[in-house]
Structure formats: C-alpha cells, structure tokens
Amino acid sequence: MRRDDLIQHTSARRLLEIRALNLDFGTPRGRMHALRDVSLDVPAAQVIGVVGESGSGKSTLAYTVMGLLPENADVTSGSILFEGKDLLKMPTQARREVLGDRLSMIFQDPMTALNPVRTIGNQMIDIQHHEQVSRSEKRTRALEMLHRVGIPDPQIRIGAYPHHFSGGMRQRVCIAMALLVKPALLVADEPTTALDATLEVQIIHLLKDLQKEIGCSILFVSHHLGAVAELCDRVAVMYAGEVVEQGAVRDIFHNPAHPYTRALLECDPGRIKKSTRTLPTIPGEVPSLLGNSKGCIFRTRCPQAFNRCLQENPVEYRIGLDQVARCHLLDEERLVSA
Ligand code: SF4
Incomplete structure (x- = not known):
C-alpha cells in the first residue's frame, strides 16, 4: 500500500x-x-x-x-x-x-423503490420534509437535481410517474432523491x-x-x-x-x-484475458x-484447507500496512487479534 x-x-x-x-x-x-x-x-x-x-x-x-x-x-x-x-x-x-x-439509500430495483401512484415531483418534494423551505423552493431543488443526474426536460418529466421512465432513468431518479437530502x-x-x-x-x-x-x-x-x-x-x-x-x-x-x-x-x-465460452x-x-x-467458514471450498482449518475459525491477520484477512495460512507473527 x-x-x-x-x-x-x-x-x-x-x-x-x-x-x-x-x-x-x-x-x-x-x-x-x-x-x-x-x-x-x-x-x-x-x-x-x-x-x-x-x-x-x-x-x-x-x-x-x-x-x-x-x-x-x-x-x-x-x-x-x-x-x-x-x-x-x-x-x-x-x-x-x-x-x-x-443517511439515505439507493435500492437494487428502482421500480419498487419508487411509489408507482405518485409523480416523481411529489416524491422528490416529500423527501425534503426535514428542510424548512417553501414547497416551491423544494420543487426548484428537485428540478436542479433531476437536471444534474441527466434526466432530459426536467420541467416536463417532474410531473411524470415512475412507469413513464426506463430502468436506467428510474435509477437516476432514485439517485437524485437519495442525494437531494445531502446525506x-x-x-x-x-x-x-x-x-x-x-x-x-x-x-x-x-x-x-x-x-x-x-x-x-x-x-x-x-x-x-x-x-x-x-x-x-x-x-x-x-x-x-x-x-x-x-x-x-x-x-x-x-x-x-x-x-x-x-x-x-x-x-x-x-x-x-483469453476468450472462452465457459x-x-x-x-x-x-x-x-x-x-x-x-x-474456517470457507473450508469446504478452499483448495488450500488443512487440518487446522477444520478445527479453528481464523482471526484477522495483517498483511502490509492496511490490509487484513482471516486465513490460517497467514503468518502468525502478524496477528492483529487473538
Ligand atoms: S483458513 Fe485459509 S487455508 Fe484454511 S480453509 Fe480458511 S481460507 Fe482456506
């Protein structure tokens, strides 16, 4: 490192x-x-x-x-x-x-993360409920964020529902919503x-x-x-x-x-690197x-497992200055915790 x-x-x-x-x-x-x-x-x-x-x-x-x-x-x-x-x-x-x-979150499936019966704009305004600013200011911020995440025509799209967007655009909307609160x-x-x-x-x-x-x-x-x-x-x-x-x-x-x-x-x-079909x-x-x-939790799949691996769960060993791993193969002199 x-x-x-x-x-x-x-x-x-x-x-x-x-x-x-x-x-x-x-x-x-x-x-x-x-x-x-x-x-x-x-x-x-x-x-x-x-x-x-x-x-x-x-x-x-x-x-x-x-x-x-x-x-x-x-x-x-x-x-x-x-x-x-x-x-x-x-x-x-x-x-x-x-x-x-x-703290905010982006989920794997943007369709289930958004409310299907509310417009994007209303959802983006609601998520700013902590902010002590007017509704029109919240709408302006939502428009700016939609523009920032690359939604074309945000003035029009802010009134659309989630199902009007493609998967990629929906995830952009989710990112916009998650970051609107400046987490x-x-x-x-x-x-x-x-x-x-x-x-x-x-x-x-x-x-x-x-x-x-x-x-x-x-x-x-x-x-x-x-x-x-x-x-x-x-x-x-x-x-x-x-x-x-x-x-x-x-x-x-x-x-x-x-x-x-x-x-x-x-x-x-x-x-x-080489081309392969499998x-x-x-x-x-x-x-x-x-x-x-x-x-060790990996013992049944590990090609290097040995007797100790069947008996004892490895602790963390340090490798270099800032890397740690749990494996008995690592030198015991570099033990971080025991
Ligand atoms: S401790 Fe290391 S060598 Fe042993 S099974 Fe686990 S990963 Fe493999």
Missing part, C-alpha cells in the same frame, strides 16, 4: 463504525447466522465497497445499517456507530430522523444490477461525480468487481456472513491474501448458515 493511501485512510474521520456485529434470522429450521463478527469502517468522504457472492450477507449488512430488517432478524451483539452514536441503541424516532437526512452517508445496495453494461458504466460515473461534489461517503454493495474497482477507495470481501478480507482497492485487487478473494477475482469476467466458477456452494459450525 502506498503511504499517501495510508495517511488518507488513517487520518480520515470515521463516519460509520461497525463493530463485532452478529445477526441471526429466526427460521422454521433454526437460527441462521447471517452476519458473524462483522467489523467495518466507513471514513468521511470515502467510498467503501462490499463484495461477495449471493448469500454472503452483503445486502443484509446494508439493510442492518439502515434499520430495514424483517421481523425475524435479531442483532445478537455488536454496534453500529454513525457519527459517534450507536444506531442500534437509538430510540425509533431518533433513528427515523437520521434516516432520510444524514453524510449513502448506502447503495447493488444499484446497477438491474441495468445493462452501458447503463451501469453511466450510473457508476454519475455516482462518482456526485460523491465528489457533495462530499458524502458511500457504502457500495455489489457483486460486480469491475464496478467496485472503478468507484471505491476501499473494499471488504464477504463470504457466508463474514468479512474475510479488507483493505485498499488497489491492494486487494493486486495482492489478494485470502483464498476466497483470489477465487472471486479469478472468476471475474472482466479480468479473464466462465470459471468457484467449486461448491456457500455453506448453510444454520446452527454453529467449527473451523
């Missing part, structure tokens, strides 16, 4: 601090451990990516930060400090005030998954420009490594509810230390998260 990156990361004020977070879902078959001992920082004005396969817990993490969990979810331990206050201990009303003001942190859950490749690039560039303009942080959840490489400063790799590796994007992509991160990168279509996949499946199991 370069020294300027380290200085930038360590000196940046921590906006969001997730510490030792454990979350279960109650199911008819027993408790499912969806998040296990997750710790992650989002510094001010930085973009942090969270990557992993389906079922890795990355979206559950985003929804936990936003407090948008189903009734069968149970945070069993840990904390989520946002601007120094634990969101998990906040009274409901105080938490509501933070949401939609300091300190934007949580984006797979915001480009429903879009084709061209639209994805446009949305990533738009997010990048707006993040710089507004100066907010972004927690960017995606299974698309190319999008993370393009947008993020740092990345956390999740597998089966655990963060198995995290660090600066450049370090993780060029020097992955965890066997799962390496496998994920080897299967990324954007990084495969894309490689990681053999095996994400394990069941029901009940307690011994050993």
